[in-house]
Amino acid sequence: MSAAFARKVVGQQALRTSIMTALVAGGHILLESVPGLAKSTAAGTLATAVQAEFRRIQCTPDLLPSDILGTQIYDAPNSRFVTQLGPVHANIVLLDEINRSSAKTQSAMLEAMQERQTSIGGTIYPLPEPFLVIATQNPIEQEGTYLLPEAQLDRFLLKEVLDYPNPADEFEILRRIDSGVFDRDDHDPDPLTLDDVRFIQEAGQKVFVADQVRQYLIAIVQATRNPASVINADWARLVDYGASPRASIAFLQAARALALLQGRGYVIPEDVKQLSRRVLGHRVVLTFEADALEVTSWQIIDAIVAAIPTP
Known part of the structure; x- marks a missing residue:
């Protein structure tokens, strides 16, 4: 995992440590920073490194709980309702700008994060294991946002506040862009599997x-x-x-x-x-x-x- 991060994420040692710690500990993490500091790249890189199912959810004020958790859709030809699971049913979920979603949507995520399950039409659907929520928020742009209540903040195992890269790291970012590193779909020659992650989590306990x-x-x-x-x-x-x-x-x-x-x-x-x-x-x-x-x-x-x- 560390080698995969090093290829795609320049610097940001604290981010790398926090995300990997949250994954091994089986908790969730909140990332706070201005845009453009590799939060989404880090989440996607982690999912690729462990061959996990990855979903990105862009939070907006009109986002509904059903858009995240899932809903029931009427199947007219068969005269029945069919459950359509939402994007939260993945191993690693990136909630981009979580503070842009409404309080109702934030509370719906509470069950998924804490209970590791969703409830749709009275039926309980367990979330896959491992399950990691990486939420981000922008501290400088507060118009049209909803502050996360303390009860939900407490559900995050860790919170990492990211800072701007130093000049050497920023130079390396530009060099890698010119070389096409970020455009290539590089994979580890010997990637971890979800079974490996479960084993590491058990070892951590x-x-x-x-x-x-x-x-x-x-x-x-x-x-x-x-x-x-x-x-x-x-x-x-x-x-x-x-x-x-x-x-x-x-x-x-x-x-x-x-x-x-x-x-x-x-x-x-x-x-x-x-x-x-x-x-x-x-x-x-x-x-x-x-x-x-x-x-x-x-x-x-x-x-x-x-x-x-x-x-």
């Missing part, structure tokens, strides 16, 4: 996590709910809500996946530190005062992690 590491990640999550106990009062009052227990579960799943990707059968505290922004960034809710002072959740999380002793 067996990665050893010491009690000291569990207590460490719990201490970080607990500190987001009572920040005044570890950071200065001026910053602590900028936190409106801390992370839920789902954050602790996400920490554990993601840390195991990251350790496995790095070739280890055990989790170390540095794995927790590396994932702290990705796991907690969308789960720590700040006050309006924090927005006015231009204080971000990442700054609060970094302060909390720095204040808690590493085991």
Whole structure:
């Protein structure tokens, strides 16, 4: 998978790590960035690398839940209704600009992401395994968008915020465009299969996590709910809500996946530190005062992690 990313996605090491971590952990990921930073390319490359069924859904305000989940169509010649499954029934689903879809459509995705099933005409249809949702949102263009509610944000295992490439990476992008790399349909000579992905996911669940590491990640999550106990009062009052227990579960799943990707059968505290922004960034809710002072959740999380002793 890493080699496939390197051919099609220039730089963006954090994006590569986050997507692969989410896949191994069996969770979903939210990507936030301005347009043109290889989010769609990364999703398509991942699907090709593991020979998975891939669907891209462009979210718009008029997108209906049935457009994503599926619907029943009347078959006149046979006088019966036939179920037409929607594009969410795939292994890897790219929800492009998810915040452009209405609240009703976003809530319909909630069942698919959490329960890994859809309900059409009273019948339950399980989603394929593995199942990964890669959602994107544009932070600079808010006209005609619907903010994701905290309940849905919490369903994403990780959130990755992408930045512009450096000059060397941007030069390499132009060089590869001239050489036709992005136009060729390159495939790995020995690609992974979905069975390989399932095996890796099962292996990830067996990665050893010491009690000291569990207590460490719990201490970080607990500190987001009572920040005044570890950071200065001026910053602590900028936190409106801390992370839920789902954050602790996400920490554990993601840390195991990251350790496995790095070739280890055990989790170390540095794995927790590396994932702290990705796991907690969308789960720590700040006050309006924090927005006015231009204080971000990442700054609060970094302060909390720095204040808690590493085991």
